[in-house]
Amino acid sequence: MLAVDVEKRLGGFSLNANFVAEGGATALFGPSGAGKTSVINMIAGLLRPDRGRIVLDGDVLFDAGKRVDLPAWRRRIGYVFQEGRLFPHLSVRRNLDYGRWMCSQAADVAAFSHVVELLDIGALLDRRPGKLSGGERQRVAIGRTLLMRPRLLLLDEPLASLDAARKQEIFPYLLRLRDEAKVPIVYVSHDAGEVKSIARHVVRVDGGRVTATGGLELLPD
Amino acid sequence: MLHLTPQDWTAILLSLRIATVAVAVSLPFGIAVATLLARKDFWGKSLVDAIVYLPLVLPPVVTGYLLLITLGRRAPVGAFLADHFGIVFAFRWTGAVISCGIMAFPLMVRAIRLSIEAIDRRLEDAAATLGANMFWAFVTVTLPLALPGIIAGATLAFARALGEFGATITFVSNIPGETQTISAAIYTLTQVPGGDAAALQLVIVAVIISLAALVASEWLARRATARMHGT
Numbered sequence: 001m002l003a004v005d006v007e008k009r010l011g012g013f014s015l016n017a018n019f020v021a022e023g024g025a026t027a028l029f030g031p032s033g034a035g036k037t038s039v040i041n042m043i044a045g046l047l048r049p050d051r052g053r054i055v056l057d058g059d060v061l062f063d064a065g066k067r068v069d070l071p072a073w074r075r076r077i078g079y080v081f082q083e084g085r086l087f088p089h090l091s092v093r094r095n096l097d098y099g100r101w102m103c104s105q106a107a108d109v110a111a112f113s114h115v116v117e118l119l120d121i122g123a124l125l126d127r128r129p130g131k132l133s134g135g136e137r138q139r140v141a142i143g144r145t146l147l148m149r150p151r152l153l154l155l156d157e158p159l160a161s162l163d164a165a166r167k168q169e170i171f172p173y174l175l176r177l178r179d180e181a182k183v184p185i186v187y188v189s190h191d192a193g194e195v196k197s198i199a200r201h202v203v204r205v206d207g208g209r210v211t212a213t214g215g216l217e218l219l220p221d
Numbered sequence: 222m223l224h225l226t227p228q229d230w231t232a233i234l235l236s237l238r239i240a241t242v243a244v245a246v247s248l249p250f251g252i253a254v255a256t257l258l259a260r261k262d263f264w265g266k267s268l269v270d271a272i273v274y275l276p277l278v279l280p281p282v283v284t285g286y287l288l289l290i291t292l293g294r295r296a297p298v299g300a301f302l303a304d305h306f307g308i309v310f311a312f313r314w315t316g317a318v319i320s321c322g323i324m325a326f327p328l329m330v331r332a333i334r335l336s337i338e339a340i341d342r343r344l345e346d347a348a349a350t351l352g353a354n355m356f357w358a359f360v361t362v363t364l365p366l367a368l369p370g371i372i373a374g375a376t377l378a379f380a381r382a383l384g385e386f387g388a389t390i391t392f393v394s395n396i397p398g399e400t401q402t403i404s405a406a407i408y409t410l411t412q413v414p415g416g417d418a419a420a421l422q423l424v425i426v427a428v429i430i431s432l433a434a435l436v437a438s439e440w441l442a443r444r445a446t447a448r449m450h451g452t
Binding site: 044045046071072073074075076077078079081083085087088089098099102103128144145148 | 341343344346347348349350351352353354357358361362365366448449
């Protein structure tokens with residue numbers, strides 16, 4: 001379970017997010033500029049809240065009052081960025097291995113081939129990110145995140161940088177990911193259709209505030 | 222075509238040795254300072270910035286003289302190093318390494334800094350979410366991506382060190398076999414009646430070495446860039 005209760009001022013914009021995400025997929029849903037990405041950056045440890053607490057499965061990641069602020073690299077939270085952010089100087093294989101390498105884990109051939117199969121990226125392993133299409137890049141980014149064995153998966157508009165055809169290409173993989181990865185997912189999106197097919201819980205964010213939490217009934221038709 | 226005397230060869234090899242050692246020793250500092258200036262905001266940053274670039278705008282003779290009055294045998298730092306560690310820089314080739322290294326430092330830092338500033342910091346964030354602490358994110362992401370700039374900076378510094386004259390001759394003088402570099406040897410020859418032909422030989426050598434350094438760096442930087450974005 002993920003419990004977030006944070007406040008942050010960003011220039012003239014003030015962000016105040018308070019919600020709880022249980023297992024399964026929770027969507028942070030709201031228009032662009034609502035502060036959704038800033039919220040998950042705070043969960044990941046890339047942005048430091050001014051006040052508040054972030055707790056994941058009883059483990060305090062951030063607590064302003066107790067001066068706890070676990071650095072991003074020790075949080076073990078997987079993050080799939082909107083633009084993939086693959087390392088351009090490393091092959092796909094080494095991108096996939098990066099998390100394991102940084103956490104000095106032994107090679108797990110079974111896990112590796114499972115993820116490669118799940119995302120259908122076996123043919124891409126020896127290529128560089130520069131030679132991949134947008135959809136392929138995003139699949140590799142998802143795989144890289146899965147292979148670090150995260151306790152929580154953050155997906156920040158993983159389809160937003162793709163055209164309609166590419167979205168169709170990735171979408172089935174996201175559904176498989178949700179069903180097979182046994183970690184909770186926080187899915188950021190401004191697309192109600194996407195959220196409907198992926199998430200069970202919805203946290204509606206608008207103007208830097210959580211305006212409602214609940215199920216899919218919160219989504220516009 | 223070229224008829225180089227043993228003295229010429231001594232000066233050429235000494236120049237190459239001084240420039241190579243100067244670049245090798247200053248490169249880690251250059252990378253550290255460039256990273257600091259590119260990535261951190263701290264109190265007194267503009268002062269550090271100014272000090273790093275100072276040798277670029279100061280007359281080289283001034284830099285050499287400042288070195289002489291700090292690292293000379295009777296100067297405070299120089300005397301301390303000589304008495305306690307037996308390290309002497311004045312009138313030694315190692316002193317030339319210092320003056321050349323300092324004169325070349327701004328060019329090195331500038332090239333590396335530009336390449337680090339051009340790197341998408343969000344890649345370092347991505348590395349952090351994958352478990353890399355700041356040190357490892359730097360070593361595995363920032364440093365390789367900055368490689369073309371590091372190569373360019375090292376080459377510029379090498380060429381600058383090779384051509385250094387004013388600071389070096391002021392600090393360590395012009396001793397054949399110890400501190401007489403190509404530039405100093407050319408200068409000496411032009412002071413001697415009939416030395417023009419011999420000076421020209423060394424001028425040609427200097428042009429060849431500099432050109433070779435530039436071509437090599439261009440090739441290396443291209444390869445590094447291709448490695449980064451290509452197949």
